[in-house]
Amino acid sequence: MKRKQSGLIGLIWFLALAAFLSGSCILGQVAAANEDDELLGTIMGTVDQAVEQAMQGIGLAVEGWPAGKVSEEVPPYTRGTVVNSSGSEEEYFIIVETTKDDLDIYLEELEELGWHVDHDRYHPSARWKHIELRLQFNSLDILQMIVAVKDLGEWPYDDVPEDIFPPEKGTLIGHVQIFPLGDEGDEYVLSYEYEGLSEEDVTEYMRQFLERGWDGDEWMIYRSVEWNGSSFYSSMEPWWDEGFVTFYFNFFKE
Numbered sequence: 001m002k003r004k005q006s007g008l009i010g011l012i013w014f015l016a017l018a019a020f021l022s023g024s025c026i027l028g029q030v031a032a033a034n035e036d037d038e039l040l041g042t043i044m045g046t047v048d049q050a051v052e053q054a055m056q057g058i059g060l061a062v063e064g065w066p067a068g069k070v071s072e073e074v075p076p077y078t079r080g081t082v083v084n085s086s087g088s089e090e091e092y093f094i095i096v097e098t099t100k101d102d103l104d105i106y107l108e109e110l111e112e113l114g115w116h117v118d119h120d121r122y123h124p125s126a127r128w129k130h131i132e133l134r135l136q137f138n139s140l141d142i143l144q145m146i147v148a149v150k151d152l153g154e155w156p157y158d159d160v161p162e163d164i165f166p167p168e169k170g171t172l173i174g175h176v177q178i179f180p181l182g183d184e185g186d187e188y189v190l191s192y193e194y195e196g197l198s199e200e201d202v203t204e205y206m207r208q209f210l211e212r213g214w215d216g217d218e219w220m221i222y223r224s225v226e227w228n229g230s231s232f233y234s235s236m237e238p239w240w241d242e243g244f245v246t247f248y249f250n251f252f253k254e
Helices: 002-022 024-032 036-058 100-112 199-211
Strands: 081-087 091-097 116-118 125-128 131-137 142-149 171-180 187-195 221-227 230-241 244-253
Touching: 100 116, 100 125, 100 131, 199 221, 199 230
Parallel strands: none
Antiparallel strands: 081 091, 091 142, 116 125, 125 131, 131 142, 171 187, 187 244, 221 230, 230 244
C-alpha cells in the first residue's frame, strides 16, 4: 500500500510541477524574488498552491465514496479505497484501489439486489432501471467506475405515428429516438428502450399491435402507417438485453 500511496503522491507533485512551470502567475512570482531564500520560499509556496489547485480541479483529493453526488440507488463500493471521483449527474467517474476478486464480489451483491450484471472479462457492467455502471481496470489494482444515468422519458405522442403506442407496463429509459436515414426523408429508424417488462409483457404488447391492425406475430409486426403526411411501410422487432427491451421500428416511404 505504501508503494501505491507513493505513486499517487508522485503524480500529485508531477501535476503541481507542470502547473508551476506553465503558470504565468508562478513565473511572475519567481521573477520577483531577489534572494535565494526568497526564491525557494516562493517556489515552495507556489508548489503547495498548485498541489491544492490540482487536487481540487482534477479530483485527486476527493477520497471516499461520493455520497450525494451519485444516485443513492448505487450501492457504495466498500471493498477497496476510493481515491478519486469527479463528474456530472449524467456521468460520474470513480477511481478505486481494489482487486478483481473484490469487484466480482461487488457484482454478485448487485445481482442479489436485482441489478442486471454483465460479467464481461474486460468491461463488466451492471444496470438498474435508468442507471448503468461501466467498469474496467486501468491497471492491475486501479478500477475505473462510470456511473451513467439516463433520463426517465415521457412518451412523445405528438412526434410518433398514431399507430405506435407505449407499453402499459415498465419504465421508458431515456427518450424515444427518431433517426432519419439519408437526406430525402424516405427512411427512418424509431426506437425506445423499456425496463421492467417480462417476456409475457412483451408478448402481450405485440398482441396489442396485432389487435389494432398490424400483421405479423409476437416476434415481428409490420403494416403501412401514415406519418408526417406520407405513407410508410413499417416493421418492428423487440430486442432483449440483460432485462431491458428495445423496440426497433423501420420506416420506408411508399
